[in-house]
Amino acid sequence: MRLREPTAADLRPELLGTAFRSPILLASGTAGFGLELLRMDHLDGVGGLVSKATTLKPREGNPPPRIAETRFGLLNAIGLANPGVDSVLSDILPRLSGLPCPLLVNVAGSTEQEYGLVVERLEESDLPLGYEINVSCPNVAEGGMLFGADPAAVERISRRVADRTRKPFSVKLTPNEGSIVESAAAAEEGGADAVTVCNTFLGMSIDWREAKPQLSNLTGGYTSPTLLPLVVARVYSVSGSVQIPVIASGGVGRAEDVLELLSAGARLVEVGTLLLRSPDDVCRLTKEMEGLLE
Amino acid sequence: MESNSGDPGPLETMATLNTVEEVARGVFRHRYVAPAIADGAEPGQFVQIEVSHLAFPVTRRPFTVSRVMEEEGAFEIVFEVVGRGTAILASSIPGRSLSVMGPLGRGYRTAEGSWALIGGGMGAAGFPFLSERVDVRLAILGARSTEQLLPCEAGELLIATEDGSRGRCGLVTDLVFEACLDRYDHLALCGPLPMMHAVVEFLTEDVLERTQVSAESRMACGWGVCEGCVIPCVDGYRKCCTDGPVFPASDIDWAGWMELCG
Known part of the structure; x- marks a missing residue:
C-alpha cells in the first residue's frame, strides 16, 4: 500500500521549482485569471491559481444555457470562452503583478500545433510560474478530451510544450475516455513535470417533461463533492504509475477531502466548484487542515 | 473577458x-x-x-x-x-x-427625469428599491393573480392579472400595447423573457434606446469568473452577473436570446 499519512510538511509542498504556501490550487475555469479575487483580496491561504483556459484565438464559448445544477452537483458547458492569447498577454497578465501566489496558465487547443503556439506566445511573459495543458475539456467539438484519451497525442502535445518552454507544466487528463494511467505515462514520457487528475466528468441532464436538455451543448462537465472517491481512485492509481507529481482535481468540498487526496498521492489539490460558492471557505481550507493535522 | x-x-x-x-x-x-x-x-x-x-x-x-x-x-x-x-x-x-x-452586478443607471416601470411576475421584485431612487410616474405590472402582485410606488399604476382578480384580465403586454410610453424619459423592464421580448418588439427604436432591462440567467458564481450566465448581446455574449444584470435594452440580441432561452 502506498497510502501516506499527510503531515504538516505536505501543507507547504515544494515541487515544480516552487515552495507553495499551501497545497490548494484554484482550478481552471473557476477563478478567471485571478483579477476578481485579487480585487476582493481573497487569495489568503491559496497556494496557486490556474487560469481560465487560453487559446490562440479568442473563443466566445458555447451558447447559453451553459450551466445546470443537478441534485448533487453542477454541470457546465462553458466551451473554453476566453479572449485569446494576445489579449491575455497584453491586457490581463500585466494586471496580475500583485498576485500573492503563483499562476499556472491553462492552455487549450483545437489542434496539436495550437498548444505549442500558445505556449510560445505565453513565454513572452515572466509572470506565469508555468502551464497546465488542457487535453481534456469535455465541452468542445475539436480537440479537448479527444486528445487526452489518446496516449500518443498526449505524448506529442507534451513534447511540443516541453520543446517551447523551460517552465514547468502539468498535463490535465480526462476521466472520461481511454486509460488515465496510460495517458499520464505518456505525458511523463513527453516531458511533462506533473499531471492533473482529472478534468470534469462528462454528464447530461434533461428536463424530461419537455424532453429538453438542460444545456444547449447537450452534455457538460460534471462537478460535485460526490465525485471525491472517483478522483481519489484515479489519483491513487496514477501516482503509483508515474514518477512525476500528481495534482488532484475534483470532488473537494472540505479540508478533510484535501487531506484524503494527499493521502492518495497528490502533492497539490485543485478546488473549483467550492470556490464558485464560497471564496471564504476556500481561503479557510489550509488553516482547517493545519488544525486537523495537529 | x-x-x-x-x-x-x-x-x-x-x-x-x-x-x-x-x-x-x-x-x-x-x-x-x-x-x-x-x-x-x-x-x-x-x-x-x-x-x-x-x-x-x-x-x-x-x-x-x-x-x-x-x-x-x-x-x-x-x-x-x-x-x-x-x-x-x-x-x-x-x-x-x-x-x-x-x-x-451593475444596477440601473438611475438618471433624472420621468420613469415608467414594466414588470411581469417576480420581475417587479426590484422595483420598490428603484422607485425610491427615481421619479416613477407609471408602473405597469402583471401577475397570475392579485395575490402574486408585488407592491410598487408610482404616480400611476396599471395592473393586469391573468385570472382577472385585479385590474385588466390579461397579460402585462396588453397594457403596454395601449400605453403611451414615449412620454417617459426612462423605462425599466423586468420579467419572463417571452414577456420582455414582446414588449421590446413593440417599442419604437427611440424608446428602446431609453429602456433598461434587468436580465435573468442561470448563475453559478455571481461574481464574474465562471462565465456560466452569459446573455446574447449585439456584440457577443456578456455576463449577466457582472456586465449586468441590468443592460441597456438595445445592447441585447433579443432574437438570439429568445431562440436559446425563450
Missing part, C-alpha cells in the same frame, strides 16, 4: 434573517440584517445567498435586492419557490444566519 465592473464590494457577509412573510402562496419576502449590503446596494443589484451550508445545493441562489432599510442595516428580497434552493430558503425561520455575497 474579465469583469469590467468596479469595486465588487464586500464579498461574503453573514446576514441574519429577521422577518419572513409569505406574501402570497409560494411567494416570500425575507428581510436580512447585513449593514454592509444595505449600505452599498444600488437598485438593480443582487445578492447571492447560500441557502444551505451543507454540501448541497452546490451553488448559491441569486436574488434582486427588493428594498433597503439603511437605518436598520437591512435589505429585503422577494422570491417565489421554484425549485429546491428556493424551497430550502423559504423554510428558513427568523434568527437564522446565512452567508450572503453582495451587492453584486
Whole structure:
C-alpha cells in the first residue's frame, strides 16, 4: 500500500521549482485569471491559481444555457470562452503583478500545433510560474478530451510544450475516455513535470417533461463533492504509475477531502466548484487542515 | 473577458434573517440584517445567498435586492419557490444566519427625469428599491393573480392579472400595447423573457434606446469568473452577473436570446 499519512510538511509542498504556501490550487475555469479575487483580496491561504483556459484565438464559448445544477452537483458547458492569447498577454497578465501566489496558465487547443503556439506566445511573459495543458475539456467539438484519451497525442502535445518552454507544466487528463494511467505515462514520457487528475466528468441532464436538455451543448462537465472517491481512485492509481507529481482535481468540498487526496498521492489539490460558492471557505481550507493535522 | 465592473464590494457577509412573510402562496419576502449590503446596494443589484451550508445545493441562489432599510442595516428580497434552493430558503425561520455575497452586478443607471416601470411576475421584485431612487410616474405590472402582485410606488399604476382578480384580465403586454410610453424619459423592464421580448418588439427604436432591462440567467458564481450566465448581446455574449444584470435594452440580441432561452 502506498497510502501516506499527510503531515504538516505536505501543507507547504515544494515541487515544480516552487515552495507553495499551501497545497490548494484554484482550478481552471473557476477563478478567471485571478483579477476578481485579487480585487476582493481573497487569495489568503491559496497556494496557486490556474487560469481560465487560453487559446490562440479568442473563443466566445458555447451558447447559453451553459450551466445546470443537478441534485448533487453542477454541470457546465462553458466551451473554453476566453479572449485569446494576445489579449491575455497584453491586457490581463500585466494586471496580475500583485498576485500573492503563483499562476499556472491553462492552455487549450483545437489542434496539436495550437498548444505549442500558445505556449510560445505565453513565454513572452515572466509572470506565469508555468502551464497546465488542457487535453481534456469535455465541452468542445475539436480537440479537448479527444486528445487526452489518446496516449500518443498526449505524448506529442507534451513534447511540443516541453520543446517551447523551460517552465514547468502539468498535463490535465480526462476521466472520461481511454486509460488515465496510460495517458499520464505518456505525458511523463513527453516531458511533462506533473499531471492533473482529472478534468470534469462528462454528464447530461434533461428536463424530461419537455424532453429538453438542460444545456444547449447537450452534455457538460460534471462537478460535485460526490465525485471525491472517483478522483481519489484515479489519483491513487496514477501516482503509483508515474514518477512525476500528481495534482488532484475534483470532488473537494472540505479540508478533510484535501487531506484524503494527499493521502492518495497528490502533492497539490485543485478546488473549483467550492470556490464558485464560497471564496471564504476556500481561503479557510489550509488553516482547517493545519488544525486537523495537529 | 474579465469583469469590467468596479469595486465588487464586500464579498461574503453573514446576514441574519429577521422577518419572513409569505406574501402570497409560494411567494416570500425575507428581510436580512447585513449593514454592509444595505449600505452599498444600488437598485438593480443582487445578492447571492447560500441557502444551505451543507454540501448541497452546490451553488448559491441569486436574488434582486427588493428594498433597503439603511437605518436598520437591512435589505429585503422577494422570491417565489421554484425549485429546491428556493424551497430550502423559504423554510428558513427568523434568527437564522446565512452567508450572503453582495451587492453584486451593475444596477440601473438611475438618471433624472420621468420613469415608467414594466414588470411581469417576480420581475417587479426590484422595483420598490428603484422607485425610491427615481421619479416613477407609471408602473405597469402583471401577475397570475392579485395575490402574486408585488407592491410598487408610482404616480400611476396599471395592473393586469391573468385570472382577472385585479385590474385588466390579461397579460402585462396588453397594457403596454395601449400605453403611451414615449412620454417617459426612462423605462425599466423586468420579467419572463417571452414577456420582455414582446414588449421590446413593440417599442419604437427611440424608446428602446431609453429602456433598461434587468436580465435573468442561470448563475453559478455571481461574481464574474465562471462565465456560466452569459446573455446574447449585439456584440457577443456578456455576463449577466457582472456586465449586468441590468443592460441597456438595445445592447441585447433579443432574437438570439429568445431562440436559446425563450
